[in-house]
Amino acid sequence: MASSRLRLRRKNSMLQNAEDLIIQTPSGSRLLSSVSSHPASRGLMILLHGWEGSSSSAYLLDTGDYFYRLGFSVCRLNLRDHGDSHHLNEDLFHGALLQETFEAVDYLSRLSDSKPAYLTGFSLGGNFALRIAIKHGHTPIPNLKHVFAVSPPLDPYKTTLAIDNGYSIYRMYFLKKWKRSLNKKQGFFPHKYDFNAMMDSKTCIELTDKVMTYFPERMMYRDYFKLYTLKNDSFKNLNIPVTIFISEDDPVIPYEDYRQLQENNFLKISRQKYGGHCGFIELFPVRCWYQRMITEMIT
Secondary structure (H helix, E strand, O other): OOOOHHHOOOOOHHHHOEEEEEEEOOOOOEEEEEEEOOOOOOOEEEEEOOOOOOOOOHHHHHHHHHHHHOOOEEEEEOOOOOOOOOOOOOOOOOOOOHHHHHHHHHHHHHHHOOOOEEEEEEOHHHHHHHHHHHHHOOOOOOOEEEEEEEOOOOOHHHHHHHHHHOOHHHHHHHHHHHHHHHHHHHHHOOOOOOOHHHOOOOOHHHHHHHHHHHOOOOOOHHHHHHOOOOOHHHHOOOOOOEEEEEEOOOOOOOOHHHHHOOOOOOEEEEEEOOOOOOOOEEEOOEEEHHHHHHHHHHO
């Protein structure tokens, strides 16, 4: 349900006012975004998709349109090698690429003309959003007022194992999209990449292990996952409100990680019994629960 096109309205006001923007970051990367400026903007909502999602994912289109109709400008930011952005950077995407995403969010927040900016990330994008909030503690982003994370993984190794060992439909879904993404990258940079020998990988862990050879650090995959693993002490120096939405029945995010995570003055965790992964869909009437909760917090 989180990714179902059934969530989308026939008329999406945000999409009708969207313009593509390529952000050149100070660190030398280029990231593709889609900006919908509201004529009477109350602020800016920046949305970050999950792994192998994009600015066109149903949950981003639905959430973006929801806030646009409330009077917010909306930016849907693509992580590197997501959406139609594989040609923009020669190096591969990986989960620890925080600096370029932080710089892009910093740039976008300055577009709000001193009005409040909010960051909402989903799944892996939620993990990025949390790390951006942590980095904000010593490198403040102008106008950023609140960070939200929907179903974010704290330990990406455990999440990858959950994808591989859980329902086969999840493993097949992510593997298919990841392999398609790698093929796109190889098509743009054939002099640098040859992923053909990896395409028979049967699990995400296996493919992660093989693709490590193309990362500059050439590290072991367990060390790679540790680069963006979050623990209790990761949040001790927060200086901006952060709200996490997580559910016990999430099929790919181990809930036990959240039993151990403690709240503090800036970190609040909304623990729900049901909600799935980035879903939180109410049926009567059909609507998205976290959208209403975020609205209450920022208005």
